[in-house]
Amino acid sequence: MSRIILATTALACLAFASPATAQEMEEPSDPDAADATAADPASDTRNGARTYTPEDFARFAPRNALDMLGEVPGFTVRGENSDRGLGQASANVLINGERITNKSDGVTSQLQRIATDRVERIEIVDGATLGIAGLSGQVANVITKPGGISGRFSYRASFRPRYAEPAYYGGEVSLSGSGDNLEWTVAAANGIGRGAAGGSNAFIYDADGNVLEQRDIRMQFVGDFPRVSGTVKWTSPGGTVVNANANYRRAYEDFREYQDRDLTTGTDLFRRFENRNRGWGYEFGGNVEFDLAGGRLKLIGLERYSRNRSRADSIFDYVDGSPDEGSRFASRTESGERIGRAEYSWDMLGGDWQLDAEAAFNRLDRTAQLFDLDPTGTFVEIPFPNGTGGVTEDRYETILTHSRPLADDLSLQIGLGGEYSTISQTGANGLTRSFWRPKGSLNLAWQPEEGLDISLELARTVGQLSFGDFLASVSLNQNQQNAGNVELVPPQNWELELEATKTLGRWGSTNLRLYARLIDDYIEFIPVTGGLETRGNIDSASLVGMRWNSTFQLAPLGFKGAQLDLTLVLEETRLDDPLTGESRSFGGHQNRRIETELRHDVPGSNWAWGLGVEYNHTLPYYRLGETGFNYEGPAYTYAFIEHKDVFGMTANLTVFNVTDGRAIQDRYVYAGYRDRSPLLFRETQDLSVQPIFNFRLTGDF
Secondary structure, X not given: OHHHHHHHHHHXXXXXXXXXXXXXOXXXXXXXXXXXXXXXXXXXXXOOEEEEOHHHHHXXXXXXXXXXXXXXXXXXXXXXXXXXXXXXXXXOEEEOOEOXXXXXXXXXXHHHOOEHHHEEEXXXXXXXXXXXXXXXXXXXXXXXXXXXXXXXXXXEEEEOOOOOOOEEEEEEEEEEEEXXXXXXEEEEEEEEEEEEEEEEEEEEEOOOOOEEEEEEEEEEEEEEEEEEEEXXXXXXXOOOEEEEEEEEEEEEEEEXXXXXXXXXXXXXXXXXXXXXXXXXXXXXXEEEEEEEOOEEEEEEEEEEEEEEEEEEEEEEEEOOOOOXXXXXXXXXXXXXXXXXXXXXXXXXXXXXXXXXXXXXXXXXXXXXXXXXXXXXXXXXXXXXXXXXXXXXXXXXXXXXXXXXXXXXXXXXXXXXXXXXXXXXXXXXXXXEEEEEXXXXXXXXXXXXXXXXXXXXXXXXXXXXXXXXXXXXXXXXXXXXXXOOOOOOOOOEEEEEEEEEEEEOHHHEEEEEEEEEEEEEEEEEEEEEOOOEEXXXXXXXXXXXXXXXXXXXXXXXXXXXXXXXXXXXXXEEEEEEOOOOOOEEOOOOOEEEEEEEEEEEXXXXXXXXXXXXXXXXXXXXXXXXXXXXXXXXXXXXXXXXXXXXXXXXXXXXXXXXOOOXXXXXXXXXXXXXXXXXXXXXXXXXXXXXXXXXXXXXXEEEO
């Protein structure tokens, strides 16, 4: 693996070295060639930033800011992380120089609601030069302008030949207005999720490889996620800025898996598994920013809440008429988050300073019940220790950040601070603990020559806990149980990242990111008393990797209007197995990913077409009583055709999984812990996913 990373890094370095020749080539003299290369205006550099205007994306006919960012060479939109609280900025997109502080209606949703004619320009700049705490590497700053009242809509539908239910009513409608002092947006949307697989190529084997069962499987997921949201921003004549946002959402999810089980010995049966989840939630947030004592103070508040009810039934129906057998797991979960944050910024000693203070209060309460199906067909509740309870975390953080230029082409950002948290668990074996964790980062941004940006970041971070791991849970579908663990502590990371971005002139742009993480208190499955397992902390783990993301324009080769996007990710992970002590990789980790897409916008027409491949390599997963592989693909291919003016709208039809990617499982289950118990059975599945037809229609009004 290390050799692969080194070889690929060398290949990427060749791409970084080649633009010297490309920049010396003459610009195309004919209009068609000029249009074909218009999507790479990297030569327009202002104060070290690559600057793009709507005209640079004209050939793609984008409908909103997200469409435009999707065509910026070598750039990939990254949203805010899902950590507790708000913390320092982590998304690589700003709007008018401000980070997005809405957690459940994030970057992509906000960008989709900004019409193209409201975008004045997009600046790609190194985050460490912006004076915003936490930002590093390539960051997009979307600069907007007033645009009156306008509306946007997108309609989405999908279907498959077999297994999945069609979805005919996905999309969003939004209306927005903007003036010199007031901006507002309201939106209504329905997110759709459809998943499916099936086939009879599924078997159960004994320890000697003899077939015990053949299974005909049909699985299906149906999800609908309606949402309404709104934002408003007011700027006073004196420069005070007030933002407010709110959203309300619902979730309707159903997963079904039906299996006809043909046994070599014994009674054949039909197994029905159904998991139903219903939920709703809301978020209210806002901030106010104003001048104070020679600096600028920003106060942020946010309240989030969600409630979910779920029920999973697993029932066995025997063909000889024997009484049904089965189990039920039901839960009711409430979770919430309340955040107060203050950011004070000022200039002093030739640099920018920012002092952040944040208090975040997270909570989870869950009631869980386990049932057995009796011979009369009634579910009877049975004891389920440690399944019901609650978890709260009160967290306080403060960080002082200083940003300054060290030279005309070199900038520094350094932040130091820490967090104090108290975690309390109620219910059986309740426990309260407090922690102090240092945090901070050092960022350097260097532009050794025009068109080449290099950044280096060293950071100490604190990871995220899943409160559900504190409580016991079961998976009836896979017959797995988690005992729960009240002694979990957040992992801590040392993170090192080196990123380089090089514009290739008429040929496009390329970005290389090398990164490493040393993790203390990594969370993995560990053994507990009674032969059970739970999620718990182990001493350490590590991850090293690289991500190479490039956009190559093909017009210089004579293929006008065409570009090739390429993303390559390689990672190597290590930990000591908590059961055997042997060194191994992270369980179920995707350690290699390749994505490539060829897009051709036909010159002189409104048509575009494209082809793409997505490949993922997934490592084996590990639990204490089983191990195996569980992945899809591993390669998915797709093709699309697009027309950019269907009565003023853009229509796109994509066929995904053209070459029959599969749903693969190869599972080894042991009679006890896998290092000391005999193999109980092996389960294999090789299921058809089917081609997926996706239709999208977008427009303005």
